Structures are given as structure tokens and as C-alpha cells.
Amino acid sequence: MALLFLQLVVGGYLMGLIWTIQWVHYPLLVRVPTAGFTTYLAAHQRRIVPLVLLPMLIDLATGAALPFAPRPPAPVWLPWAVAVLAGVPWLSTAFVQVPLHGRLAVAHDALAQQALTRRLVATNWVRTWAWTAKFLLVSAWLWLVAGSAPA
Secondary structure, eight states, X not given: OHHHHXXXXXXXXXXXXXXXXXXXXXXXXXXXXXXXXXXXXXXXXXXXXXXXXXXHHHHHHHHHXXXXXXXXXXXXXXXXXXXXXXXXXHHHIXXXXXXXXXXXXXXXXXXXXXXXXXXXXXXXXXXXXXHHHHHHHHHHHHHHHHHHSOO
16 A cells, blocks of 8 residues: 555656646747757756656656555556556656757757757657556545545
8 A cells, every 4th residue: 555655646746747847848948049058958957857866766666566566456457557657758758858858959050949849848748648647547546445445
């Protein structure tokens, strides 16, 4: 039960953070002047990593452990769905967002920056929906457990 609750807390944090990045931070990148863009992007990367790295590690570890750990009753597919959804943001980050950030760091004109930023926003929906779906599944799972607990 503690593992499931930790998954809920960390997943809720990551879901809130990714929605903020998706709706506020990434779209505003197009407003950063080209002259200061590289400096701005480097500062973003330095500041965002401490906010996401440990929670992402905890999220992945707890999500991956749920199918194998003693856990509250659930449909057999539920812990596996949570585990898969915990891995999706890592794959998207490694193979899509990090390379796009790398390309943005060397983009020297406004048109390239805008095109790459639009692509970053479009592809980031994968992480946004994965963390949202996982949070909703874990919330439903805990709600089922609470409903089945003796009064």
C-alpha cells in the first residue's frame, strides 16, 4: 500500500509539473529572443533537472515494482499498465525531448527555434498524457482499495 501511495504522490507531482511545462513553459520558448536563446535554454536545463530527476527515478522505480510487489487487490492488468505508463516518459525524454533540446541549443535563427519549439510542444503531449493517465489509474486503484476496506 505504501508503494502505491508513493506512486500517487510522485505521480501527482510529475503530472502537475508536466502540465505546467506543456501549457506555460514550452510554448513561451518562442518568445525568447534569438540573441539570448542559448543562454536561456541552458539555464532552463540546469534548473529543471533538480526538479524532475529524483521524482522521475522514484516514479519509474515504484511503477516498475508494482506488478511484483505485494499490493492491494486490483485487476491483473492495472499494475502492468501503471508500470508501462511509468516507462513512457523516460523513453520519450531520452529519444525525443532531450534530442530536441540539443537541437534547440544550436539553432541560431528564430525560424529554426520556432519550428523546433513547436515540435517540442507537440511531442511533449506523450509525456503529459502518460503521467496523467498513470495518475488517474493509481487514483482509481486507491479509490477501489478504500471502497473495499472494512468499515
